[in-house]
Amino acid sequence: MMAGTATMRFGPILPRSFYERGTVEVARGLLGKLLVHGGAAGIIVETEAYLGSGDRAAHSAVGLTPRTRVIFGPPGHAYVYLIYGMYHCLNLVAEPDGTPGCVLLRALHPVSGLEEMRGRRARSAGDLASGPGRLTRAMGITRAHNGADVTRGRLVVREPAQAHPVEIAVTARIGIRRSADLPLRFLLAGGR
DNA sequence: GGTAGGATGGGCT
């Protein structure tokens, strides 16, 4: 018989109303939740908020273009883009429809589908899903998921099996030049 | 322990 972890049940899928809030609230609220893609799942332990106004690091700062269309669309959808020609980054869209804002998922603590996740990484160096590029590779997320509704379907965010109080650390965001001093990176304490 | 540079392609000016 298959491993018991494969049938582990999680809590309910986060509803669209979860995402239809301010981007910072969503970025903080996602910590401790479960990102699930098929049989692979991990606890979200690091996020960054990219704001619709006053944030020159956000892709949406250039305005509405074919690329940024999803960020301006309805909340609870995935915004996935290719960075440096080889890595994908996964964001979840926040704010009401028409207002830009999204949350970059930077790290997971894997809890299910570990072999599946390892299998996607050529030669593992570093943590399995720590870092936005590693996270998408381990979870099998590509640009094919751009625009996907994460409140239904194969790629979703769920409540954990049992919630526990979370302590959140706040720092500046990683790897950006513009608006680099804004305190918009959120980490689950002990999640690094 | 640390840092520097290359891989590699799409989006925007």
Add this chain to the structure above:
DNA sequence: GCCCATCCTACCC
């Protein structure tokens, strides 16, 4: 043509 919301390897203390 330049700029990346990165990662990995090589090399140097």
